[in-house]
Amino acid sequence: MNRHYYISNNLDDLEQIERELEASGIATEQIHVLSEQDAALERHHVHSVPSVLKTDVVNSGRRGLYIGLALAILVLLVAYFSGWTDSPAGWVPFIFLALILLGFSTWEGGLFGIQTPNQYFRQLQDRLRAGDHVFFVDVEPSQEPVLERIIQQHPYMQQAGVGQARPYWIIAGQQTWNRFRKMI
Template sequence: MKQYHYLFDSLNDLERACYDLEDLGVAHNHLHVANNNHLSLEKKHLNDVGTFGDTDLIHSGLRGLIIGVVASAVCGTLTWMYFGHHELGGVITAFVSLIALGFSTWLGGLIGANHDNWRLSPYHDLLADGKSLLIVDMESGQEEQVQRLMASQHREAVHTGESSSVDSPLKGGWHLHLKEFKQVA
């Protein structure tokens, strides 16, 4: 599935675009909105990207898993070389390998939970300035219709890019923007 990204200055314009896209046949759960004011999105019944879409938890966790597989193999090999002759050498090796794998995955997820999603990272400053990002998940037959609708009826929307809906740990940069958590008074 392909994702199209549209940047809006006004949340009201974005809401109208969502209604028009739904009338076109795009499912409501295929429209995701990134905005720093989550309460406004809830009041307008717009799909917030949510915690998993707002943070890099899954993406960084998968990166941690890949690093953990390598660390697990290295730690397992070294442990086996040292404890292989011991009668519990296999158990110790398996334990050390699992700890290395689990720790790397946990650490990747922890890092991702405190950073912007890699897809939202290019829009970090714009979202901080109050703009909104609409991410439209489209099936292969809808692309042309959506582009035509947005170009003709929603000229205020700026098409900022496309991406795949598959969350590949190999995509995206290694520099992540720290998530800004605001305190509610």
């Protein structure tokens, strides 16, 4: 899947494009609007980016997890090769310390990421601060002509690039979850 980025300053136009894409078979979960104007987004029926995804919490948390995993393995290896696990306490304190290091590092990574804009949106920060909105769509290769046809009908959309989309299984999971929530 590919992610197509567009920039616009007209939320009414973005709302219309989203409706046209959905009517053409592109799922709501594939369409997003990123904006710093949260109040304006609330007045329009667009699929906005959740606040947590505007930050780099996921990527930084993952980095923290990797650091914590390395520290946990290091603690366990040092304890084993130093012979400290042969004591009456055995492995328990070292496993506990390893789990604490893993959890703390992941938590700290996430806290650092909350303060940082999402790495995929950093190059668009100037446009967002200027009041523009970023419209992006994750499409399969078979959906590319549909997207191009609809975007061509809206001349005020500026193409801002193409990138890698979320994996299909994540989008399918979101669709299943949203259908489940509607049934409840």
